[in-house]
Amino acid sequence: MRLIVDIKKQLPSYxxxxxxxxxxxxxxxxxxxxxxxxxxxxxxxxxxxxTSGKIxxxxxxxxxxxxxxNLPSRDRKVGFLFQNYALFPHLTVAQNVAYGLKGLSKNATxxxxxxxxxxxxxxxxxxxxxxxxxxxxxxxxxxxxxxATEPDVLLLDEPFSALDTYLRSELEKQLSKTxxxxxxxxxxxxxxxxxxxxxxxKLLVLSVGKVVAEGQKQAIFDHPDSLTVAQxxxxxxxxxxxxxxAQKIHAIDWDCTLQTVKSVSSxxxxxxxxAHQITFPETLDQPNTFPTWLVWTSExxxxxxxxxxxxxxxxxxxxxHLQAEVFKEKWERLKNRPMPWFTHMxxxxxxxxxx
Amino acid sequence: MLWxxxxxxxxxxxVASVLxxxxxxxxxxxLARKQFPGQIFISTLLNLPLVxxxxxxxxFLLLALxxxxxxxxxxxxxxxxxWQAGAIASAVVALPLxxxxxxxxxxxxxxxxxxxxxxxxxxEAEILWRITLPLAYRGIxxxxxxxxxxxxxxxxxxxxxxxxxxxxxxxxxxxxxxxxQSQNYGLANVMVLLMTTIAFTLLWxxxxxxxxxxxxxxxxxxxxxxx
Numbered sequence: 087m088r089l090i091v092d093i094k095k096q097l098p099s100y101x102x103x104x105x106x107x108x109x110x111x112x113x114x115x116x117x118x119x120x121x122x123x124x125x126x127x128x129x130x131x132x133x134x135x136x137t138s139g140k141i142x143x144x145x146x147x148x149x150x151x152x153x154x155x156n157l158p159s160r161d162r163k164v165g166f167l168f169q170n171y172a173l174f175p176h177l178t179v180a181q182n183v184a185y186g187l188k189g190l191s192k193n194a195t196x197x198x199x200x201x202x203x204x205x206x207x208x209x210x211x212x213x214x215x216x217x218x219x220x221x222x223x224x225x226x227x228x229x230x231x232x233x234a235t236e237p238d239v240l241l242l243d244e245p246f247s248a249l250d251t252y253l254r255s256e257l258e259k260q261l262s263k264t265x266x267x268x269x270x271x272x273x274x275x276x277x278x279x280x281x282x283x284x285x286x287x288k289l290l291v292l293s294v295g296k297v298v299a300e301g302q303k304q305a306i307f308d309h310p311d312s313l314t315v316a317q318x319x320x321x322x323x324x325x326x327x328x329x330x331x332a333q334k335i336h337a338i339d340w341d342c343t344l345q346t347v348k349s350v351s352s353x354x355x356x357x358x359x360x361a362h363q364i365t366f367p368e369t370l371d372q373p374n375t376f377p378t379w380l381v382w383t384s385e386x387x388x389x390x391x392x393x394x395x396x397x398x399x400x401x402x403x404x405x406x407h408l409q410a411e412v413f414k415e416k417w418e419r420l421k422n423r424p425m426p427w428f429t430h431m432x433x434x435x436x437x438x439x440x441x
Numbered sequence: 442m443l444w445x446x447x448x449x450x451x452x453x454x455x456v457a458s459v460l461x462x463x464x465x466x467x468x469x470x471x472l473a474r475k476q477f478p479g480q481i482f483i484s485t486l487l488n489l490p491l492v493x494x495x496x497x498x499x500x501f502l503l504l505a506l507x508x509x510x511x512x513x514x515x516x517x518x519x520x521x522x523x524w525q526a527g528a529i530a531s532a533v534v535a536l537p538l539x540x541x542x543x544x545x546x547x548x549x550x551x552x553x554x555x556x557x558x559x560x561x562x563x564x565e566a567e568i569l570w571r572i573t574l575p576l577a578y579r580g581i582x583x584x585x586x587x588x589x590x591x592x593x594x595x596x597x598x599x600x601x602x603x604x605x606x607x608x609x610x611x612x613x614x615x616x617x618x619x620x621x622q623s624q625n626y627g628l629a630n631v632m633v634l635l636m637t638t639i640a641f642t643l644l645w646x647x648x649x650x651x652x653x654x655x656x657x658x659x660x661x662x663x664x665x666x667x668x
Contacts, residue, residue, distance in 0.1 A: 131556075131560050132559070132560075133556045133559070133560070158559070159556070159559035159560050160559055160560075160561075160562045160563055160564060161562075162560070164560055165560065166556075166557065166560040168553055168556075168557060170553065172551070172553040172554050172556070172557035174554060174557075174558075174572060175554075175576070176575050176576055185558070185561050185563075185571075186561030186562050186563075188562060231561070232560075232561075235561060235562060
């Protein structure tokens with residue numbers, strides 16, 4: 087299974103340009119809302135037509151502006167899971183799932199539908215109507231309907247965005263399981279990086295219509311090249327930099343000098359560090375360790391977010407340099423330490439970034 | 442004479458209803474589905490009978506059906522001053538209501554559902570038949586009820602193309618006019634009551650359909666609201 091996409095689409099506020107070549111894996115398309123990720127899926131499915139370019143699926147051309155080919159949706163063998171599921175409200179669950187099944191006898195169709203419903207843990211709900219189901223059940227019906235036709239590519243457009251947190255993780259597990267037995271390609275669009283990270287092996291990061299990163303997920307998270315990718319992958323701390331030596335920079339916004347492991351080049355404009363990689367040693371003897379004042383904290387069930395000011399006490403609650411994240415147990419031990427604390431930014435964890 | 446105009450009205454309205462259904466539905470679907478240059482022109486033209494004086498519509502129909510028209514000269518069919526001409530007049534005057542209702546009802550079907558059907562392998566005609574029309578049918582039916590009520594009450598254009606020949610082309614609205622002219626108020630009262638009852642019933646039915654449509658939409662929106 088191979089999908090080659092190389093398309094441009096003129097959108098009202100920017101030009102969407104997406105290029106990738108996917109073979110046998112699940113690809114997560116990550117980007118903030120309005121970055122063009124859903125539009126990319128819709129172009130592949132044939133719901134929208136690109137301005138130019140081509141889309142090839144297993145040697146079959148789905149779209150090619152130069153050759154004038156634009157296969158209609160119905161001939162593309164794609165399954166699409168819509169953000170709002172798009173279940174047919176006037177058809178029962180079983181009729182919804184059977185909708186795409188063509189050329190089968192009545193018995194064969196019924197068998198297939200029952201099979202699909204069983205796989206999605208929807209047995210016994212075949213006679214219900216979509217509005218009688220919970221959000222999670224609706225999503226599973228939509229997935230069963232999309233998979234019933236055995237598509238070559240499964241396109242998932244923010245499938246969990248409509249669900250609450252608990253359902254989300256349940257359905258995510260279910261989806262992961264379903265996808266592992268699915269033989270086709272999967273494209274998964276999300277603005278939630280953790281979700282995309284858990285479900286896909288490869289990631290493609292879109293920002294305002296452009297591909298800003300593409301590759302194995304670990305590589306993208308560990309070595310984001312640009313500020314945009316770092317931000318989109320959840321990095322909270324950045325500063326402009328001024329190079330001092332090959333492996334030494336001045337972080338302008340943090341007002342400190344940092345050692346790096348990687349060599350600084352003239353392309354690098356920023357340094358970043360992820361919130362959970364900031365540590366708090368008891369002494370100042372490691373490099374990149376600075377006296378720190380706690381400005382304020384914000385609490386989540388298991389973690390604390392600490393807003394920190396380096397070098398001198400803060401003047402007001404907005405006067406901070408860094409956000410650090412620590413588990414509650416760590417916080418319990420930290421909170422009684424007298425100010426200033428010491429903050430350590432491990433040189434190997436520092437991200438040198440292009441604009 | 443209550444019996445003859447009632448039968449004629451029924452006859453005229455039945456034929457007009459078939460015409461309204463066939464042409465109104467076709468034009469409505471066509472206008473909802475196709476984007477083409479001159480679309481606004483066509484839909485404006487189709488809406489004209491709604492605002493033109495009945496005499497003007499009647500005059501155009503005289504041109505279309507009378508001497509020198511293709512129907513008369515080429516096909517040799519003489520429709521003028523027959524009840525069939527009355528049916529055509531009723532249909533033309535009521536058509537805008539049917540076209541606009543159909544168009545609005547089809548336009549209000551969530552296009553994501555149609556897109557979903559496309560990715561599931563449906564041809565356009567199949568989508569129309571299995572998805573769009575079933576979801577739009579209440580709105581279309583309401584438009585149909587409205588059009589039939591309008592067609593039933595047609596007077597002016599009918600008078601011009603079909604005349605008011607008792608027993609041949611005189612429908613209830615024309616018979617009422619006649620009865621009042623000849624000061625036969627007893628008959629006029631009965632016919633007025635009959636017309637009002639039928640019109641009221643039709644509009645009531647339309648209103649019920651619209652209410653059901655809103656309820657049905659609530660259910661559909663419950664599926665949609667998770668955007």
